[in-house]
Amino acid sequence: MNEKISREVKNTKIIPLKEAGVLKSGGTPSKNNNNYWGGNFPWITAKDLKVPVLENSIDRLTDEGTNHAKIAPKNSLLILVRGMTLFKDVPVCLAGRDLAFNQDIKALIPKKDVDPNYLLMFLKSKKRELLGLVDSAGHGTGRLNIDLLENLNIAIPPIPEQKAIADLLSTWDEAIEKTERLIRAKEQRLDAYGRELFNRKNACNYKGWKSIRLKDVLIEHGDKSTGNEEVYSVSVHKGLVNQIEHLGRSFSASNTENYNCAHYGDIVYTKSPTGNFPLGVVKQSYVSKDVIVSPLYGVFTPKSFHLGIVIDFYFSSPTRARNYLYSLIQKGAKNTLAITNKTFISKKLHLPVDETAQKAIAEYVITAREEIDLLKQLADKYKIQKSGLMQKMLTGTWRIKLEIINKYR
Numbered sequence: 052m053n054e055k056i057s058r059e060v061k062n063t064k065i066i067p068l069k070e071a072g073v074l075k076s077g078g079t080p081s082k083n084n085n086n087y088w089g090g091n092f093p094w095i096t097a098k099d100l101k102v103p104v105l106e107n108s109i110d111r112l113t114d115e116g117t118n119h120a121k122i123a124p125k126n127s128l129l130i131l132v133r134g135m136t137l138f139k140d141v142p143v144c145l146a147g148r149d150l151a152f153n154q155d156i157k158a159l160i161p162k163k164d165v166d167p168n169y170l171l172m173f174l175k176s177k178k179r180e181l182l183g184l185v186d187s188a189g190h191g192t193g194r195l196n197i198d199l200l201e202n203l204n205i206a207i208p209p210i211p212e213q214k215a216i217a218d219l220l221s222t223w224d225e226a227i228e229k230t231e232r233l234i235r236a237k238e239q240r241l242d243a244y245g246r247e248l249f250n251r252k253n254a255c256n257y258k259g260w261k262s263i264r265l266k267d268v269l270i271e272h273g274d275k276s277t278g279n280e281e282v283y284s285v286s287v288h289k290g291l292v293n294q295i296e297h298l299g300r301s302f303s304a305s306n307t308e309n310y311n312c313a314h315y316g317d318i319v320y321t322k323s324p325t326g327n328f329p330l331g332v333v334k335q336s337y338v339s340k341d342v343i344v345s346p347l348y349g350v351f352t353p354k355s356f357h358l359g360i361v362i363d364f365y366f367s368s369p370t371r372a373r374n375y376l377y378s379l380i381q382k383g384a385k386n387t388l389a390i391t392n393k394t395f396i397s398k399k400l401h402l403p404v405d406e407t408a409q410k411a412i413a414e415y416v417i418t419a420r421e422e423i424d425l426l427k428q429l430a431d432k433y434k435i436q437k438s439g440l441m442q443k444m445l446t447g448t449w450r451i452k453l454e455i456i457n458k459y460r
Contacts, residue, residue, distance in 0.1 A: 063208040063447050069201035071170060072128070072161040077152035080112065080119040087116030094120060095152040097134045100142035103171070103224065105129060105150060112151055120151035123158035126167040128174065130195070132157045137193030141181040143174045157197070164210055168217035173205060176441040206445060211459035215451045216444050218459075223437035230430040234423055241419045245368055248412065251401060259405025265396035268358060268404075269351035274312035276343040282307065283342040285321045290334040291342065303345075310343035311350045316359050320349040320395055322388045330376040331388055333366035335359045349392040360413035361403060375400065 077095075080087040090113030093099075099108045112120055123129060127146040131137060133155040145167060152158060161167050174181070180203065181195070188194035207213070247253065282303040283291045291313065294301045303310070313319055313336045321332045335353075336342070344350065353359035366372045379398060381389040403409045443449040 062212075063206050065204055065206055067201060068159075068203045068205050070162075071165045071205050071207060072159045074197070074201065075123065075127075075158040075160060076121065077123075077154050077156045077158065078121040079153050080116045084116075087113055087119060090114060090116060092117045092120075093148075093150045095123075095129060095150050095156060097131055097136060097142070097155055100129065100131055100144050100156075103144060104147040105144045106147040108150070117151060121158075123150050123152050124160060125149055126161065128159040128161070128167065128171055130157050130159060130174075130200075131155060132195040132197065132200075133188060133192060135191075135193055137182075137185045137195055139182075141178060141185070141195060143171060143181075145171050165207060166210060166213040166217055168221065169213035170205070172217055172220050172441060173445050176438070176445050177203065206447060208447070209456075211456045212451060214459040215456050219451065220437065220441060220444070223433060223440065227430055227433045227437070230426055230433065234426045234430065237419060237423050237426065241416070241423070242368070244415070244419075245364060245371070249365055249368075249371060249401070257403070257408070259403050259408040260401055261404045262399050262401050263404065264399050265362075266393075268354045268402065269318055269362070269396050270354075271349065271351050271392050271396070272314075272317075274314070274350075276307045276310040276312060278308070280310075280312060280341050280343040282310070283313065283338065283344055285319055285325075285332050285334050285344070285348070287326050287328060287332055291319065291336045291338050291344070293342075307343055309346045311346055311348055313338070313342050313344050313350050314352065315339055315341075316353065316356045318351045318353055318359055318362055319344060320351075320392075321345075322347055322349065322390060322395075324388065327369040328372055330373055330380055331390075333363070333372065335363035349395055351392075351396065355406060355409060357406070357409040357413035358402070360416055361409055362400075364412070364416050365400065365402075 080094075082088070088110070090111050092112040092114070093106070093108035094110045094112045094116075095105060095108050096110065099105060123146050125146055125148050127150075129144045129146060129150070129152055131142045136142065146158070159170070161170050181200075184196045184199045184203075185193050186196060208216070282294050282301055284294050284297065284302075286292045286297060289297070294303065315336060315338060317336045319334055319336060323331055325332050353362060366375070375398060376390075376395075379390055379394050403412060440449075444451070
């Protein structure tokens with residue numbers, strides 16, 4: 052199950068994980084004792100395992116509660132061993148301080164000849180193998196097989212080289228984190244712009260805006276498949292996407308004659324709950340060619356392409372989408388959404404009717420989204436480069452120069 056690691060790498064030992072550190076189980080102090088909870092000592096659960104280094108938590112213990120908890124010392128590795136998350140990821144984090152942790156987590160306490168940061172990087176590089184150790188526990192919950200985990204092969208070079216590798220790889224983590232911080236900042240700025248823009252209290256501040264029904268600016272053209280178009284779906288984050296490329300297969304019917312055609316710039320409403328959009332997703336098509344979508348979707352052509360961007364931006368917020376759709380929809384059997392295309396465009400929205408205003412907003416949104424997309428591509432590039440470097444460094448295929456290693460002696 053483990054990837055074969057060359058045993059010919061000079062001075063590098065290949066040992067099972069259980070020889071690199073000691074695994075310790077977590078626990079939960081009584082939830083019925085209020086004296087245990089609400090203090091300042093971190094108590095880690097699965098929902099906290101989202102950052103590389105752990106120092107804080109959502110739930111916290113008092114001094115009394117800490118006395119009844121399992122403690123992971125600073126520089127331990129916390130590994131999720133039970134939970135639904137394990138079917139897609141095996142979170143591994145470093146304890147930046149002493150921490151309490153629950154029974155869904157194991158603490159791995161590295162031995163003296165193992166650098167904690169190196170071991171963290173190594174285990175993160177083995178994500179695919181770790182996922183292979185996951186099976187189902189009771190009620191379908193994911194469970195990491197501890198026996199197999201303890202026998203996972205680990206490459207352990209001398210401690211100075213471990214530290215040098217960990218430091219080198221940490222520079223990539225810093226670049227990734229910096230880029231992701233920029234992404235979050237730009238997303239927050241764009242979100243704040245949307246909240247300000249569509250706040251009805253500011254309506255009088257915008258020239259060229261008017262309260263109008265969507266039917267006055269969205270036209271249902273009713274075009275159907277000609278038999279030559281590709282089948283697309285709607286993604287919350289990516290908009291219109293090719294079903295095969297995005298989902299791995301086509302979910303369309305064998306006969307797509309009644310599928311709706313979506314032209315470049317059209318507005319598409321899915322009428323199906325998705326993620327943070329329980330009342331359906333509304334997206335503009337930026338696909339340069341005609342495509343077809345489910346006959347259940349509503350497809351509309353906006354009065355102008357720029358106005359379509361404004362409408363797409365309005366519905367990009369789960370809160371704004373719910374505010375518009377909630378009063379129009381009735382939930383049907385099996386949580387289906389009962390709403391006609393005519394009903395969807397029957398309600399009023401405060402929108403720019405002046406083309407200059409539409410263009411200004413559209414250009415701001417397009418520029419902001421392009422900047423965010425470029426940063427996401429950069430972050431992905433860093434991650435791919437780091438992954439390749441990790442594979443080479445952690446298996447001994449590439450070795451750090453001796454003069455660099457000597458700095459860590």
